[in-house]
Amino acid sequence: MHHTFKKQTVDVSTQILSISLQKFLELLPDAVVVSDMKGETLYVNPVAEKFLDVTFSEIRGKNILDILPFAPQKFLALDILSKLNKGGSVIEELSFVTKKGAEFHGIFTCTAATDEEGVPVGVIGILKDNTERKHHEDMLYFLNKAGEELASTLDYNQTITKIEELIVPRLADWFSIELVNDQGDLELISIKHKDPSMIEFALELRELYPADKSGNTGTYNVLRTGKAELYEEIPDEIIKKTSKDEKHYQILKKIGFNSVMIIPLKLHGKTIGTINFISTKESGKRFTENDLEIAEDFARKVAYAVLNARLYASVEKELEERKKTEELLQLAQEYGNMATFSWNLDSDYSLNRNISMLYGTREDATMEDFQKIIHPDDIEMLKETINEAIETGDFYAEFRIIPDSQNIKWILGKAKVLYENGKPEKLVGVNIDITRLKELEQKKDEFISIASHELKTPLTSVKAYLQLMERMMVGDEEKKFGGFLTKTQGYVDKLSHLINDLLNVSKIQAGKLEFIMEEFDFDQLVKDTVESIQNTVHHKLVILGSSKATVRGDKVRIEQVFFNLISNAVKYSPKGDRVEISLSSDNEFVHVSVRDFGIGISNDNLVKIFDRFYRAEHSANQFTGLGIGLYICAEIIKRHEGVIWAESAEGGGSVFHFKLPLLHHL
Amino acid sequence: MQKTQSRTILILDDDRDILEVTKLILEMKGYEVSTRESVENVIELVKETHPDIILVDLMIPEIGGKKMIRNLKENKETVGIPALVFSANAEIESIAKSIGADGYLKKPFDIDKLEKTIASYF
Numbered sequence: 001m002h003h004t005f006k007k008q009t010v011d012v013s014t015q016i017l018s019i020s021l022q023k024f025l026e027l028l029p030d031a032v033v034v035s036d037m038k039g040e041t042l043y044v045n046p047v048a049e050k051f052l053d054v055t056f057s058e059i060r061g062k063n064i065l066d067i068l069p070f071a072p073q074k075f076l077a078l079d080i081l082s083k084l085n086k087g088g089s090v091i092e093e094l095s096f097v098t099k100k101g102a103e104f105h106g107i108f109t110c111t112a113a114t115d116e117e118g119v120p121v122g123v124i125g126i127l128k129d130n131t132e133r134k135h136h137e138d139m140l141y142f143l144n145k146a147g148e149e150l151a152s153t154l155d156y157n158q159t160i161t162k163i164e165e166l167i168v169p170r171l172a173d174w175f176s177i178e179l180v181n182d183q184g185d186l187e188l189i190s191i192k193h194k195d196p197s198m199i200e201f202a203l204e205l206r207e208l209y210p211a212d213k214s215g216n217t218g219t220y221n222v223l224r225t226g227k228a229e230l231y232e233e234i235p236d237e238i239i240k241k242t243s244k245d246e247k248h249y250q251i252l253k254k255i256g257f258n259s260v261m262i263i264p265l266k267l268h269g270k271t272i273g274t275i276n277f278i279s280t281k282e283s284g285k286r287f288t289e290n291d292l293e294i295a296e297d298f299a300r301k302v303a304y305a306v307l308n309a310r311l312y313a314s315v316e317k318e319l320e321e322r323k324k325t326e327e328l329l330q331l332a333q334e335y336g337n338m339a340t341f342s343w344n345l346d347s348d349y350s351l352n353r354n355i356s357m358l359y360g361t362r363e364d365a366t367m368e369d370f371q372k373i374i375h376p377d378d379i380e381m382l383k384e385t386i387n388e389a390i391e392t393g394d395f396y397a398e399f400r401i402i403p404d405s406q407n408i409k410w411i412l413g414k415a416k417v418l419y420e421n422g423k424p425e426k427l428v429g430v431n432i433d434i435t436r437l438k439e440l441e442q443k444k445d446e447f448i449s450i451a452s453h454e455l456k457t458p459l460t461s462v463k464a465y466l467q468l469m470e471r472m473m474v475g476d477e478e479k480k481f482g483g484f485l486t487k488t489q490g491y492v493d494k495l496s497h498l499i500n501d502l503l504n505v506s507k508i509q510a511g512k513l514e515f516i517m518e519e520f521d522f523d524q525l526v527k528d529t530v531e532s533i534q535n536t537v538h539h540k541l542v543i544l545g546s547s548k549a550t551v552r553g554d555k556v557r558i559e560q561v562f563f564n565l566i567s568n569a570v571k572y573s574p575k576g577d578r579v580e581i582s583l584s585s586d587n588e589f590v591h592v593s594v595r596d597f598g599i600g601i602s603n604d605n606l607v608k609i610f611d612r613f614y615r616a617e618h619s620a621n622q623f624t625g626l627g628i629g630l631y632i633c634a635e636i637i638k639r640h641e642g643v644i645w646a647e648s649a650e651g652g653g654s655v656f657h658f659k660l661p662l663l664h665h666l
Numbered sequence: 667m668q669k670t671q672s673r674t675i676l677i678l679d680d681d682r683d684i685l686e687v688t689k690l691i692l693e694m695k696g697y698e699v700s701t702r703e704s705v706e707n708v709i710e711l712v713k714e715t716h717p718d719i720i721l722v723d724l725m726i727p728e729i730g731g732k733k734m735i736r737n738l739k740e741n742k743e744t745v746g747i748p749a750l751v752f753s754a755n756a757e758i759e760s761i762a763k764s765i766g767a768d769g770y771l772k773k774p775f776d777i778d779k780l781e782k783t784i785a786s787y788f
Contacts (some may be wrong), residue, residue, distance in 0.1 A: 459773075464688065464775065468687070471777070
């Protein structure tokens with residue numbers, strides 16, 4: 001101006017133009033500096049005054065090079081001046097940190113002003129402040145990049161670290177993510193500042209002065225409304241309003257808030273948290289409406305990343321829990337000496353667990369491998385049981401294995417057949433080591449064996465003396481007395497039978513009941529047995545019909561069947577006076593039925609009546625007995641390849657039937 | 667009766683009561699009866715007592731009835747003397763067969779059965 005506007009203008013219109021131009025320069029948002037070719041300042045507009053932190057009157061006539069604070073700027077100015085000596089213009093992009101420490105980005109356009117002959121006489125420099133625009137561009141670029149980062153990985157913590165690094169301090173001095181928890185409180189998920197000690201300070205401050213949940217500004221307000229809050233500037237009143245006491249105010253003031261954005265994180269229309277951008281006076285960055293838009297877009301990506309991370313975490317947790325359950329199951333199986341197996345029936349494929357522990361085989365052992373370990377005496381039985389299981393659907397077997405030459409183990413196998421389209425597909429179940437149980441059972445059997453022997457020993461003497469006494473009774477009076485002795489002997493026999501039953505049950509269980517097979521006249525055996533039982537009962541025992549056949553079997557055991565069936569018939573018909581034993585035969589079998597006229601058996605009880613220790617409900621209080629007689633009968637008949645069954649109606653008496661294969665008719 | 671007077675029966679059983687009553691019954695029939703509650707050397711005992719028939723309980727000490735009968739049956743001098751298992755064991759029949767005994771008598775027994783069984787060996 002000094003030079004250009006120095007010439008006295010006579011023209012009024014030129015004068016008006018000059019004033020307008022000066023006004024224009026004063027109103028211009030860009031800094032304008034005019035100097036001569038040596039750099040002597042001719043004009044600075046108010047924006048430039050502010051920017052250079054000087055007044056025009058202070059620098060009027062001084063060299064611009066002396067005013068610029070830093071050496072690089074001086075060099076740049078010198079360079080520009082020398083370039084413009086030949087006329088034309090220079091455009092420089094400038095980025096630097098101001099005296100206050102704020103970043104500055106701008107475009108500096110310098111144009112040489114020439115006289116009528118085209119000789120440069122001065123320089124007009126216009127500095128356009130591009131800081132906000134640059135910041136906005138950075139926002140756009142880096143938040144996009146951060147967004148891509150979010151989509152690229154499922155590792156929550158790693159992702160957060162990366163996006164923090166992209167944002168702080170480039171886009172904001174502080175960046176934090178808060179998510180609402182089940183209690184409705186915002187939890188700080190991450191917070192970042194370039195100085196770690198500042199993070200600690202912020203955490204302490206958060207602890208001391210928690211965010212106001214009911215305030216109409218701030219994170220909780222954003223959480224409630226779902227609307228972002230933007231504070232381009234933070235005037236002192238806001239800090240005053242936000243602070244809780246004087247001390248808090250001083251702290252907040254010291255932090256030097258410059259600009260703040262609080263953006264809601266929304267998932268399916270629900271706000272699940274906020275992301276917070278804070279800039280302080282330190283960087284002087286300012287967030288604008290434009291930035292808000294970019295940040296909201298970024299927030300959507302963060303929200304989906306949170307959703308993904310949560311899904312991923314829940315899947316991980318589920319996997320972790322499943323693993324734990326697996327481990328527990330494994331331990332439980334080990335402690336319980338138990339293995340599980342799934343064996344495909346039509347192939348050799350099997351899926352086992354813990355099988356190796358029991359069998360000492362590989363975990364994926366095949367049936368062939370198992371067969372080598374199973375006790376040779378039990379293989380046939382097992383094959384039969386499996387074939388039966390395919391029919392019935394249920395597998396149950398106790399068998400021995402020889403995992404090494406030193407040991408025999410008892411295994412209990414329990415499984416179900418799984419069918420697919422009606423076809424048996426798999427056998428799935430458990431194997432349990434029951435060796436100890438079997439040992440105990442054996443001890444129990446030994447005990448019963450010894451006990452029954454011990455019981456029989458005194459009985460032997462009792463019976464012998466009774467008979468001796470009976471023999472000595474010869475007179476009429478004495479003979480009457482002798483009858484009592486005969487009866488007493490019958491009771492000794494009964495006692496002896498009971499002891500035998502007890503012993504037999506434990507032998508049947510151990511599979512050790514021995515049979516001595518011989519051929520005999522069936523009707524004769526029935527006649528002898530019934531006669532001997534008749535001595536001890538009041539009921540009339542009647543034999544109806546005959547079989548006229550010989551049978552091959554164990555006479556003593558079959559006698560025992562009659563003894564048990566007839567004893568039961570008598571016992572359960574206390575008001576009856578008669579038991580009928582019917583005999584018949586067909587081509588293959590002799591058929592026996594023992595009928596009483598007593599209390600009968602309900603249908604529920606009828607199916608279980610041949611089970612060991614089974615006694616009909618409520619009968620324990622009315623009838624004595626061990627509940628083993630019918631079980632022994634069933635076992636004995638089974639071992640003779642016969643069948644036994646019962647028919648009955650409650651109150652209508654019972655009929656027990658059995659059939660035995662006959663050898664030939666007489 | 668005259669004929670049976672010279673017959674000697676040896677009963678080996680750990681139960682004194684059974685020995686007593688069995689001896690009583692058989693003596694009433696005119697047999698000589700020798701009893702032992704335990705036996706250290708069955709061969710020696712048989713050589714001393716010269717029994718015509720031997721009843722052996724399975725639970726007899728020291729070595730048990732099974733072994734004793736086996737020993738008797740393995741010895742040339744004693745193999746010819748009828749040795750019977752005399753026991754309450756339910757498997758008495760198969761045990762008697764398996765150890766090579768000449769027969770068995772089940773406890774508790776019928777006096778008649780005892781007498782008939784013994785008589786059948788003379």
